[in-house]
Structures are given as structure tokens and as C-alpha cells.
Amino acid sequence: AQSVTQLDSHVSVSEGTPVLLRCNYSSSYSPSLFWYVQHPNKGLQLLLKYTSAATLVKGINGFEAEFKKSETSFHLTKPSAHMSDAAEYFCVVSDPYNQGGKLIFGQGTELSVKP
């Protein structure tokens, strides 16, 4: 069965410094992977997705993620944090050959950005 593990429950960075949110996955097949962001009292917004095309995926708001099959990782990065990036981030795996493409969510990483 597929699963996803977000290695940090909370990450704190200073504004203007790089962001790294770590995610490892487990899947029987080549998975589809997503990062979603949830701002306080808001719904979930899709940041980016990996679907077996380019391994380096660019998303909205300057975020990107790299799919590394050898490390079973899909870490989210951003070169320079902005105050508006403070939110909860979810790494998500979808295995199309198991459970009908059901989305499996990680436990989330709360990103804090200090001025």
C-alpha cells in the first residue's frame, strides 16, 4: 500500500531565506505526487504535481519540487521565503493502480516565516 511521510511537523524560517519541506513516499508503482497548501481558515490549494514527466516540477508562488526515485523523496523548496508563505503544507501520493487513484495525505508540515 502507498503511504507518504512528511519528516517535519513544523519548520520555521526567516523571511528571505530558503524553504525546504521534506517528504518521502512509498508506492508499489510509479506514483503521482502532489503538494497542497492550506492557509489558515482556507481550503486546500494545489501547489504543484509530479506525473512521471520532468522530475523537477515548478509550481505556483515560486515553489518547486524534485522527484527522486532512488531516494523515494519529493521535497518542496523555495529559494526565498515570504511572509505570505506561512501555512500548512501537505505532501500527497496517488497510486493509479491501487485504490482507484485515491489520494493519501501526509500529516502536514506547518511553515512559519519570521520577519
Add this chain to the structure above:
Amino acid sequence: SAVISQKPSRDICQRGTSLTIQCQVDSQVTMMFWYRQQPGQSLTLIATANQGSEATYESGFVIDKFPISRPNLTFSTLTVSNMSPEDSSIYLCSVGRLLGTYNEQFFGPGTRLTVL
């Protein structure tokens, strides 16, 4: 992406009562889902809302507690029945589309439920 609205956006309910949450999409979609997000937790899939047939529930969720309707391709409801404080959560609907081999989902704003 589709525009998804939910009603109500939040509610405070008494234990033992029921609440029906509505999800409306601005275009016809094949796949609709309901999720629960308990306080400080991640999202858990409750069920897939199937148009014209009974919903498909995930392990740990039953129709008597969470009845779901899907009368057409743009609308669904989730009822939380006989509520207890443990049902206090955010309930989100999502719509999905199959793109080749993967399922891409977009989420509504959620309904924040507090049960006293």
C-alpha cells in the same frame, strides 16, 4: 480548475443533532469526494460520492453516520448524523478528474463544524 462552494462555511451544533453540508461545483464533474480534517490533523477520505448510486465509503466510515447524496454531476451533500463532540472537524468536498493515469483533485473551502 473548477469553482467549488460549500454551505454552510461553519456551524455550531448540539450533540445528538444532524447537519447537512452542501457542495456545489460550477461545471459537471465525474468524481466527487468528501474528506474530514480533525483539529490539527491531516485529511482523511470519508467516501466517494457516486452519481446515481450509493456512495463508496472508506474503512471506518458508515452510511448511517455519514449519508451522502449525489443527485447530479454538479452537486452533493454530506450529512453528519447524531453528532458528538468527536465529530468537530473541517469537512471538505473535492472534485477530481482523471488525467491519463492520475487523479487530480480540487478542494472546496471546507465547512468548519463544532459540536457542543
